Amino acid sequence: MELNLSLENFQKEVLNSNDPVLVDFYADWCGPCKMMAPVVESLAEELKGKAKVGKINVDQNQDLAIEYNVMSIPTLIIFKDGKETKRFVGVRDKNEILNEF
Amino acid sequence: MYDVIIIGAGPAGISASLYTQRAxxxxxIIYKKTEISALEKANEVSNYYGFEKGIKGKELYGKGIKQAVNLGVEILEEEVTNIKQEGNQFKVETLKNKFDSKTVILATGNKRNKPNIKGIELFEGKGISYCAICDGFFFKNKNVAIIGNGDYAISETMDLQNIVKSITILTNGQEMPEYRAENVDIVKKEIDEVIGExxxxxxxxxxxxIIKVDGIFVAQGVAGSTEFARKVGAKIQNDKIVVNDAMETNIKGLYACGDCTGGLYQISKAVYEGTKAGLQVINYLMSF
Incomplete structure:
Protein backbone atom coordinates (compact mmCIF):
# COMPACT_ATOMS: atom_id res chain seq x y z
CA MET A 1 0.00 0.00 0.00
CA GLU A 2 1.14 3.51 -0.77
CA LEU A 3 1.37 6.06 2.02
CA ASN A 4 -1.01 8.99 1.82
CA LEU A 5 1.22 12.03 2.03
CA SER A 6 0.34 15.59 2.99
CA LEU A 7 2.04 18.63 4.45
CA GLU A 8 1.63 17.11 7.93
CA ASN A 9 3.64 13.96 7.36
CA PHE A 10 5.85 14.98 4.40
CA GLN A 11 8.82 16.00 6.56
CA LYS A 12 8.74 12.82 8.61
CA GLU A 13 7.90 10.29 5.91
CA VAL A 14 9.84 11.74 2.97
CA LEU A 15 12.48 14.29 3.93
CA ASN A 16 13.65 12.48 7.09
CA SER A 17 13.32 8.99 5.67
CA ASN A 18 16.31 6.65 5.77
CA ASP A 19 15.00 4.76 2.75
CA PRO A 20 14.48 6.31 -0.68
CA VAL A 21 10.91 7.49 -1.27
CA LEU A 22 8.95 7.45 -4.50
CA VAL A 23 6.27 10.15 -4.45
CA ASP A 24 3.36 10.20 -6.91
CA PHE A 25 1.71 13.61 -7.43
CA TYR A 26 -1.79 12.92 -8.79
CA ALA A 27 -5.40 14.06 -8.97
CA ASP A 28 -8.66 12.14 -9.20
CA TRP A 29 -9.77 13.99 -12.35
CA CYS A 30 -6.59 13.29 -14.30
CA GLY A 31 -6.89 10.49 -16.87
CA PRO A 32 -3.19 9.73 -17.19
CA CYS A 33 -2.96 9.58 -13.36
CA LYS A 34 -5.61 6.88 -13.34
CA MET A 35 -3.52 4.87 -15.78
CA MET A 36 -0.48 5.26 -13.53
CA ALA A 37 -2.29 4.37 -10.29
CA PRO A 38 -2.05 0.56 -10.66
CA VAL A 39 1.61 0.89 -11.67
CA VAL A 40 2.38 2.90 -8.54
CA GLU A 41 0.43 0.40 -6.44
CA SER A 42 2.47 -2.52 -7.74
CA LEU A 43 5.69 -0.54 -7.29
CA ALA A 44 4.77 -0.19 -3.63
CA GLU A 45 4.60 -4.00 -3.39
CA GLU A 46 7.78 -4.67 -5.32
CA LEU A 47 9.87 -2.05 -3.53
CA LYS A 48 8.87 -3.27 -0.06
CA GLY A 49 11.92 -3.26 2.22
CA LYS A 50 13.89 -1.22 -0.31
CA ALA A 51 11.99 2.02 -0.63
CA LYS A 52 8.81 3.74 0.47
CA VAL A 53 6.07 4.68 -1.97
CA GLY A 54 3.70 7.54 -1.25
CA LYS A 55 1.10 9.57 -3.08
CA ILE A 56 0.07 13.20 -2.90
CA ASN A 57 -3.33 14.41 -4.03
CA VAL A 58 -2.49 17.80 -5.58
CA ASP A 59 -6.04 19.08 -5.11
CA GLN A 60 -5.65 18.78 -1.36
CA ASN A 61 -1.94 19.61 -1.25
CA GLN A 62 -1.33 22.48 -3.61
CA ASP A 63 1.44 23.86 -1.40
CA LEU A 64 3.55 20.73 -1.84
CA ALA A 65 2.97 20.75 -5.59
CA ILE A 66 4.09 24.37 -5.76
CA GLU A 67 7.10 23.78 -3.51
CA TYR A 68 8.37 21.00 -5.78
CA ASN A 69 7.48 22.78 -9.03
CA VAL A 70 5.00 20.10 -10.03
CA MET A 71 3.04 21.61 -12.92
CA SER A 72 2.01 18.56 -14.85
CA ILE A 73 0.53 15.34 -13.57
CA PRO A 74 1.19 12.55 -13.04
CA THR A 75 4.66 13.50 -11.79
CA LEU A 76 6.71 10.95 -9.86
CA ILE A 77 9.69 12.14 -7.84
CA ILE A 78 12.30 9.99 -6.12
CA PHE A 79 13.73 11.45 -2.92
CA LYS A 80 16.97 10.15 -1.44
CA ASP A 81 18.22 11.65 1.84
CA GLY A 82 15.52 14.28 1.56
CA LYS A 83 16.62 15.44 -1.87
CA GLU A 84 15.06 14.99 -5.29
CA THR A 85 17.21 12.63 -7.37
CA LYS A 86 14.91 11.78 -10.25
CA ARG A 87 11.64 12.98 -11.77
CA PHE A 88 9.26 11.27 -14.19
CA VAL A 89 6.51 13.26 -15.89
CA GLY A 90 3.59 11.48 -17.57
CA VAL A 91 2.70 7.83 -17.96
CA ARG A 92 5.80 5.64 -17.62
CA ASP A 93 6.77 2.02 -17.72
CA LYS A 94 7.11 0.26 -14.37
CA ASN A 95 10.58 -1.05 -15.22
CA GLU A 96 11.87 2.39 -16.08
CA ILE A 97 11.03 3.49 -12.54
CA LEU A 98 12.21 0.24 -10.90
CA ASN A 99 15.60 0.68 -12.55
CA GLU A 100 16.21 3.74 -10.41
CA PHE A 101 16.23 1.64 -7.22
CA MET B 1 -22.68 5.80 -30.96
CA TYR B 2 -20.00 4.45 -33.28
CA ASP B 3 -18.35 1.08 -32.83
CA VAL B 4 -15.06 2.56 -33.96
CA ILE B 5 -13.72 5.98 -34.83
CA ILE B 6 -10.50 6.00 -36.81
CA ILE B 7 -8.44 9.19 -36.79
CA GLY B 8 -6.35 9.48 -39.93
CA ALA B 9 -7.00 8.35 -43.49
CA GLY B 10 -3.61 7.03 -44.58
CA PRO B 11 -2.81 3.37 -45.31
CA ALA B 12 -3.07 2.35 -41.62
CA GLY B 13 -6.41 4.02 -40.89
CA ILE B 14 -8.03 3.04 -44.19
CA SER B 15 -6.89 -0.59 -43.89
CA ALA B 16 -8.36 -0.79 -40.39
CA SER B 17 -11.67 0.60 -41.70
CA LEU B 18 -11.89 -1.98 -44.50
CA TYR B 19 -11.99 -4.75 -41.91
CA THR B 20 -14.27 -3.08 -39.38
CA GLN B 21 -16.75 -1.93 -42.06
CA ARG B 22 -16.89 -5.39 -43.66
CA ALA B 23 -17.60 -6.82 -40.21
CA ILE B 29 -12.99 8.01 -40.19
CA ILE B 30 -12.11 11.60 -39.29
CA TYR B 31 -9.17 13.29 -40.96
CA LYS B 32 -7.87 16.73 -41.71
CA LYS B 33 -7.69 17.36 -45.41
CA THR B 34 -5.30 20.28 -45.48
CA GLU B 35 -2.66 18.36 -43.63
CA ILE B 36 -0.35 16.79 -46.19
CA SER B 37 0.41 13.23 -45.16
CA ALA B 38 3.69 11.39 -45.50
CA LEU B 39 2.16 9.25 -48.27
CA GLU B 40 0.99 12.27 -50.26
CA LYS B 41 4.49 13.66 -50.11
CA ALA B 42 5.94 10.50 -51.66
CA ASN B 43 6.38 11.43 -55.29
CA GLU B 44 6.68 7.93 -56.66
CA VAL B 45 5.99 4.74 -54.72
CA SER B 46 7.74 1.90 -56.49
CA ASN B 47 8.41 -0.52 -53.65
CA TYR B 48 4.82 -1.43 -52.85
CA TYR B 49 3.26 -4.67 -54.07
CA GLY B 50 1.23 -4.77 -57.26
CA PHE B 51 1.94 -1.49 -59.07
CA GLU B 52 3.95 -2.45 -62.12
CA LYS B 53 4.91 1.11 -62.98
CA GLY B 54 4.89 2.46 -59.46
CA ILE B 55 2.24 4.92 -58.29
CA LYS B 56 2.27 8.49 -57.08
CA GLY B 57 1.86 8.72 -53.31
CA LYS B 58 -0.92 11.25 -53.67
CA GLU B 59 -2.82 9.00 -56.06
CA LEU B 60 -2.52 5.96 -53.79
CA TYR B 61 -3.72 8.05 -50.82
CA GLY B 62 -6.78 9.22 -52.79
CA LYS B 63 -7.55 5.69 -53.99
CA GLY B 64 -7.44 4.42 -50.40
CA ILE B 65 -10.02 6.96 -49.27
CA LYS B 66 -12.25 6.17 -52.28
CA GLN B 67 -12.01 2.46 -51.52
CA ALA B 68 -13.27 3.05 -47.99
CA VAL B 69 -16.07 5.35 -49.23
CA ASN B 70 -17.14 2.72 -51.79
CA LEU B 71 -17.42 0.18 -49.00
CA GLY B 72 -19.73 2.52 -47.12
CA VAL B 73 -17.36 3.86 -44.48
CA GLU B 74 -18.43 7.29 -43.19
CA ILE B 75 -15.68 9.82 -43.68
CA LEU B 76 -15.56 13.29 -42.16
CA GLU B 77 -13.06 15.99 -43.04
CA GLU B 78 -12.62 17.85 -39.79
CA GLU B 79 -9.80 18.38 -37.39
CA VAL B 80 -9.97 16.28 -34.23
CA THR B 81 -9.01 18.49 -31.30
CA ASN B 82 -9.56 16.23 -28.32
CA ILE B 83 -10.26 12.66 -27.23
CA LYS B 84 -11.69 11.87 -23.81
CA GLN B 85 -12.28 8.59 -22.10
CA GLU B 86 -15.68 8.31 -20.42
CA GLY B 87 -16.15 5.00 -18.65
CA ASN B 88 -15.72 2.32 -21.28
CA GLN B 89 -16.32 4.76 -24.12
CA PHE B 90 -14.55 7.57 -25.87
CA LYS B 91 -15.63 11.06 -26.85
CA VAL B 92 -13.94 12.36 -29.97
CA GLU B 93 -14.20 16.14 -30.43
CA THR B 94 -13.69 18.55 -33.28
CA LEU B 95 -14.36 22.28 -32.92
CA LYS B 96 -17.84 21.69 -34.42
CA ASN B 97 -18.84 18.17 -33.38
CA LYS B 98 -18.66 15.57 -30.65
CA PHE B 99 -18.91 11.85 -31.36
CA ASP B 100 -19.22 8.87 -29.01
CA SER B 101 -17.49 5.64 -29.84
CA LYS B 102 -16.81 2.30 -28.20
CA THR B 103 -13.27 2.19 -29.59
CA VAL B 104 -10.76 4.56 -31.18
CA ILE B 105 -7.92 3.80 -33.58
CA LEU B 106 -5.15 6.41 -33.76
CA ALA B 107 -3.57 6.48 -37.20
CA THR B 108 -2.48 10.04 -37.88
CA GLY B 109 1.07 9.21 -38.83
CA ASN B 110 4.30 10.40 -37.37
CA LYS B 111 4.06 14.12 -37.04
CA ARG B 112 6.36 15.79 -34.67
CA ASN B 113 4.56 18.72 -33.16
CA LYS B 114 7.19 19.70 -30.66
CA PRO B 115 8.44 23.11 -31.74
CA ASN B 116 12.16 23.38 -32.12
CA ILE B 117 12.62 26.08 -29.50
CA LYS B 118 15.46 26.27 -27.01
CA GLY B 119 14.35 25.42 -23.47
CA ILE B 120 11.15 23.54 -24.34
CA GLU B 121 12.38 20.08 -23.38
CA LEU B 122 14.28 21.37 -20.35
CA PHE B 123 11.07 22.66 -18.74
CA GLU B 124 8.72 19.80 -19.59
CA GLY B 125 6.57 19.28 -16.50
CA LYS B 126 7.97 22.52 -15.06
CA GLY B 127 5.79 24.95 -16.91
CA ILE B 128 5.76 23.35 -20.36
CA SER B 129 2.64 21.27 -20.84
CA TYR B 130 1.12 19.34 -23.72
CA CYS B 131 -2.37 19.03 -22.26
CA ALA B 132 -4.59 21.92 -21.16
CA ILE B 133 -7.27 19.75 -19.61
CA CYS B 134 -4.69 17.81 -17.54
CA ASP B 135 -2.49 20.64 -16.33
CA GLY B 136 -4.66 23.77 -16.45
CA PHE B 137 -5.28 23.31 -12.72
CA PHE B 138 -1.68 24.33 -11.96
CA PHE B 139 -2.14 27.69 -13.65
CA LYS B 140 -5.21 29.01 -11.87
CA ASN B 141 -5.20 32.81 -12.19
CA LYS B 142 -1.81 32.74 -13.87
CA ASN B 143 -0.61 34.09 -17.19
CA VAL B 144 0.01 31.42 -19.77
CA ALA B 145 1.01 31.17 -23.41
CA ILE B 146 -0.16 28.67 -25.99
CA ILE B 147 2.16 27.86 -28.86
CA GLY B 148 0.03 27.09 -31.90
CA ASN B 149 -1.90 28.52 -34.78
CA GLY B 150 -4.96 26.40 -35.62
CA ASP B 151 -8.08 24.61 -34.35
CA TYR B 152 -6.01 22.62 -31.88
CA ALA B 153 -4.61 25.79 -30.29
CA ILE B 154 -8.12 27.28 -30.13
CA SER B 155 -9.49 24.17 -28.48
CA GLU B 156 -6.72 24.23 -25.86
CA THR B 157 -7.42 27.95 -25.35
CA MET B 158 -11.09 27.20 -24.65
CA ASP B 159 -10.09 24.56 -22.10
CA LEU B 160 -7.96 27.13 -20.26
CA GLN B 161 -10.06 30.28 -20.58
CA ASN B 162 -12.06 29.88 -17.38
CA ILE B 163 -9.08 28.82 -15.30
CA VAL B 164 -6.18 31.13 -16.08
CA LYS B 165 -5.87 34.92 -15.86
CA SER B 166 -4.63 35.57 -19.38
CA ILE B 167 -3.71 33.63 -22.48
CA THR B 168 -1.29 34.70 -25.18
CA ILE B 169 -1.43 32.58 -28.30
CA LEU B 170 2.02 32.54 -29.88
CA THR B 171 1.91 31.58 -33.55
CA ASN B 172 5.71 31.56 -33.77
CA GLY B 173 5.76 33.33 -37.13
CA GLN B 174 2.76 31.46 -38.59
CA GLU B 175 -0.59 32.85 -39.73
CA MET B 176 -3.69 31.99 -37.74
CA PRO B 177 -7.46 32.10 -38.28
CA GLU B 178 -9.28 34.98 -36.59
CA TYR B 179 -10.04 34.21 -32.97
CA ARG B 180 -11.32 36.69 -30.41
CA ALA B 181 -11.96 36.23 -26.72
CA GLU B 182 -11.81 38.45 -23.70
CA ASN B 183 -8.56 37.44 -22.07
CA VAL B 184 -6.79 36.16 -25.16
CA ASP B 185 -4.05 37.92 -27.12
CA ILE B 186 -2.42 36.72 -30.31
CA VAL B 187 1.26 37.38 -30.96
CA LYS B 188 2.73 36.40 -34.30
CA LYS B 189 6.41 37.00 -33.59
CA GLU B 190 8.96 34.22 -33.91
CA ILE B 191 10.06 32.67 -30.63
CA ASP B 192 13.71 32.39 -29.76
CA GLU B 193 13.91 30.80 -26.35
CA VAL B 194 12.10 29.77 -23.16
CA ILE B 195 13.85 31.15 -20.10
CA GLY B 196 13.64 30.33 -16.41
CA GLU B 197 15.57 29.14 -13.43
CA ILE B 210 10.50 39.38 -23.74
CA ILE B 211 7.18 38.45 -22.12
CA LYS B 212 6.68 36.98 -18.67
CA VAL B 213 4.60 33.79 -18.42
CA ASP B 214 3.93 31.17 -15.76
CA GLY B 215 3.32 28.36 -18.18
CA ILE B 216 3.38 27.38 -21.83
CA PHE B 217 1.00 24.94 -23.49
CA VAL B 218 2.20 23.40 -26.73
CA ALA B 219 -0.57 22.96 -29.31
CA GLN B 220 1.18 23.48 -32.59
CA GLY B 221 -0.33 22.50 -35.94
CA VAL B 222 -2.85 19.68 -36.10
CA ALA B 223 -2.91 17.44 -33.04
CA GLY B 224 -1.57 14.01 -33.86
CA SER B 225 -1.87 10.53 -32.43
CA THR B 226 0.81 11.10 -29.82
CA GLU B 227 -0.92 14.18 -28.41
CA PHE B 228 -4.24 12.34 -28.12
CA ALA B 229 -2.55 9.31 -26.63
CA ARG B 230 -0.88 11.46 -24.00
CA LYS B 231 -4.15 13.13 -23.06
CA VAL B 232 -5.96 9.89 -22.33
CA GLY B 233 -2.94 8.37 -20.59
CA ALA B 234 -1.56 5.95 -23.17
CA LYS B 235 2.06 4.99 -22.79
CA ILE B 236 4.50 6.86 -25.00
CA GLN B 237 8.16 6.16 -25.46
CA ASN B 238 10.48 8.35 -27.54
CA ASP B 239 7.43 10.13 -28.97
CA LYS B 240 5.99 6.82 -30.24
CA ILE B 241 2.83 5.19 -28.90
CA VAL B 242 3.54 1.91 -27.13
CA VAL B 243 1.35 -0.95 -28.46
CA ASN B 244 1.33 -4.71 -28.08
CA ASP B 245 1.24 -7.28 -30.92
CA ALA B 246 -2.48 -6.65 -31.42
CA MET B 247 -1.98 -2.86 -31.73
CA GLU B 248 -3.62 -2.30 -28.34
CA THR B 249 -2.35 0.57 -26.17
CA ASN B 250 -2.41 0.25 -22.40
CA ILE B 251 -5.95 1.70 -22.51
CA LYS B 252 -8.80 -0.70 -23.23
CA GLY B 253 -10.48 0.15 -26.52
CA LEU B 254 -7.70 2.47 -27.73
CA TYR B 255 -5.50 1.28 -30.60
CA ALA B 256 -2.66 2.81 -32.60
CA CYS B 257 -1.22 1.77 -35.93
CA GLY B 258 1.05 2.99 -38.71
CA ASP B 259 3.88 5.48 -38.39
CA CYS B 260 2.78 6.69 -34.94
CA THR B 261 3.92 3.41 -33.38
CA GLY B 262 7.46 3.72 -34.77
CA GLY B 263 9.40 1.05 -36.65
CA LEU B 264 9.52 1.00 -40.44
CA TYR B 265 7.97 3.99 -42.15
CA GLN B 266 6.60 1.86 -44.99
CA ILE B 267 3.14 1.53 -46.52
CA SER B 268 3.28 -2.24 -46.10
CA LYS B 269 3.89 -1.90 -42.37
CA ALA B 270 1.07 0.64 -41.99
CA VAL B 271 -1.32 -1.64 -43.91
CA TYR B 272 -0.31 -4.61 -41.77
CA GLU B 273 -0.79 -2.74 -38.53
CA GLY B 274 -4.07 -1.21 -39.70
CA THR B 275 -5.29 -4.70 -40.52
CA LYS B 276 -4.31 -5.97 -37.08
CA ALA B 277 -5.94 -3.01 -35.33
CA GLY B 278 -9.17 -3.50 -37.33
CA LEU B 279 -9.30 -7.21 -36.55
CA GLN B 280 -8.56 -6.61 -32.88
CA VAL B 281 -11.39 -4.07 -32.63
CA ILE B 282 -13.73 -6.72 -34.06
CA ASN B 283 -12.50 -9.28 -31.50
CA TYR B 284 -12.78 -6.80 -28.66
CA LEU B 285 -16.35 -5.73 -29.48
CA MET B 286 -17.43 -9.35 -29.90
CA SER B 287 -16.26 -10.13 -26.38
CA PHE B 288 -19.10 -8.09 -24.85
Missing part, protein backbone atom coordinates in the same frame (compact mmCIF):
# COMPACT_ATOMS: atom_id res chain seq x y z
CA UNK B 24 -20.61 -4.47 -40.10
CA UNK B 25 -19.18 -2.29 -37.36
CA UNK B 26 -20.39 1.31 -37.42
CA UNK B 27 -17.19 2.96 -38.55
CA UNK B 28 -16.25 6.64 -38.85
CA UNK B 198 13.70 26.20 -11.93
CA UNK B 199 10.60 26.65 -14.06
CA UNK B 200 9.30 28.60 -17.02
CA UNK B 201 9.48 32.34 -16.38
CA UNK B 202 9.86 34.18 -19.67
CA UNK B 203 9.70 33.84 -23.41
CA UNK B 204 12.25 35.65 -25.53
CA UNK B 205 11.37 36.46 -29.13
CA UNK B 206 13.76 36.69 -32.06
CA UNK B 207 13.42 40.49 -31.99
CA UNK B 208 14.84 40.34 -28.43
CA UNK B 209 11.56 41.37 -26.78
Missing amino acids: NLKTL KRVEKIKFKDNS
